[in-house]
Amino acid sequence: MLPWLAYGHVSPYLELAKRLADRNFQIYLCSTPINLSSIKKRVTQKYSQSIKLIEFHIPSQPDLPDPSFHTTNGLPLHLNSVLKRAMEMASPSVTETIKTLKPDILIYDFEHQQALIEAASLGVPIVQFFIMSASILCNYFKAVLKPDVKIPLSSTNLRATNYWQRKRQEMLRQYTNDQGQSRDSVQPTRKATDTVLVKTFVELEGKYIEYGPKLFGIKIVPTGPLVQKPEEDGEDNKEVMEWLNKKEKSSTVFVSFGTEYFLSREEREEIARGLELSMVNFIWVLRFSIEDKISIEEALPNGFLTRVGDRGLVVEKLVPQARILGHPNVGGFVSHCGWGSTMEAMSFGIPIVAIPMSLDQPGNARLVEEMDVGLEVNRDDNGGLSGEEIAEFIREVMVGENGKKIRVKVGEMKDKIKSEGEEDIDGVVEELIRLHNKNINGESKD
CATH class of the missing domain: 3.40.50.2000 (Glycogen Phosphorylase B;)
Structure with missing residues (x-):
């Protein structure tokens, strides 16, 4: 291979x-x-x-x-x-x-x-x-x-x-x-x-x-x-899992954009705004390229970490994604829609809020909506995001009345994958x- x-x-x-x-x-x-x-x-x-x-x-x-x-x-x-x-x-x-x-x-x-x-x-x-x-x-x-x-x-x-x-x-x-x-x-x-x-x-x-x-x-x-399998995930991050264990069932959204794509300052600010406005718990894996010399505190809006308090956890290093998505306390996934992440979300029955970045990801995001397992966040003609829409979509797929269809469909997809x-x-x-x-x-x- x-x-x-x-x-x-x-x-x-x-x-x-x-x-x-x-x-x-x-x-x-x-x-x-x-x-x-x-x-x-x-x-x-x-x-x-x-x-x-x-x-x-x-x-x-x-x-x-x-x-x-x-x-x-x-x-x-x-x-x-x-x-x-x-x-x-x-x-x-x-x-x-x-x-x-x-x-x-x-x-x-x-x-x-x-x-x-x-x-x-x-x-x-x-x-x-x-x-x-x-x-x-x-x-x-x-x-x-x-x-x-x-x-x-x-x-x-x-x-x-x-x-x-x-x-x-x-x-x-x-x-x-x-x-x-x-x-x-x-x-x-x-x-x-x-x-x-x-x-x-x-x-x-x-x-x-x-x-x-x-x-x-x-x-x-x-x-x-x-x-x-979650138990075979080689990454080890006790801090994240201990934090997640203390939350309620399906109360937390996982936010990750993979290992190759890095958010601009404008994207970070709108996603942070969306997470803050959503009022749901979140784990955000915020990564930077090897050329960037910036800390998490510098990368986020002023006062963001203080305002969200224990409702949010922002980490920079790799986390056990399979274990997190397979955890009962996770109810949503804000993702770039890399194909591996998309497959994991469906396998664990987790609704997706899609924010694609490049290459195949926009097509994957369209497929996510086509299959009714998630929602894709809109971008304006300059690629800009709206924090308000991100918050709305997070709440919709996790607890919203209109999001029931998505939660049911992704659950059916999980069962289908498991049975086959x-x-x-x-x-x-x-x-x-x-x-x-x-x-x-x-x-x-x-």
């Missing part, structure tokens, strides 16, 4: 590894030391023999001076392109790892195009594991393969504001050149395999799973939500065995 250099990618790859290990697969999960350190505690004794963490190193760059920068966690967004180039320079190390391990199959992430080309040249069958939604994947294939195809991708239709229209064009420019043709860097994805594993499930995105083979010749195989268990993984196993057998029979030479 070769995930992209981000905690939000390494984590679902580990969860997929665990499900496959339960079915007698031997897994080698390869990444940089800083990324693997984030999941070491989650490779418990049960999996210590079947899941091996394999380190590779990428060359030092002037903008990435030491190994702690070899992850997107805390990395300023303008350095992501530098990290990608550094990863490309590490291809000899990755190739040597593949030669040494001699895997039956390489499961790769979308950013590792050079690695999959090298694996294919070594005769290793390759399959992509896409950790975003099937709707986003279909939109991606539409943009780079068939821009004229007509499909009702309603969940990826962004809100009709100038702000999100500009954001959408920025996203599409990452995958196409000035003539609208797909960049060379994305071509191997289409050529390498006719199968993509996707972190989703049929009840949520059945129509998009069907679009893959019908319109693009791509078989989309759902893996299920791949949410870690690991059925999707059986489909993944069948597909991997098919690809392996096809390869050894000499039928998969592309």
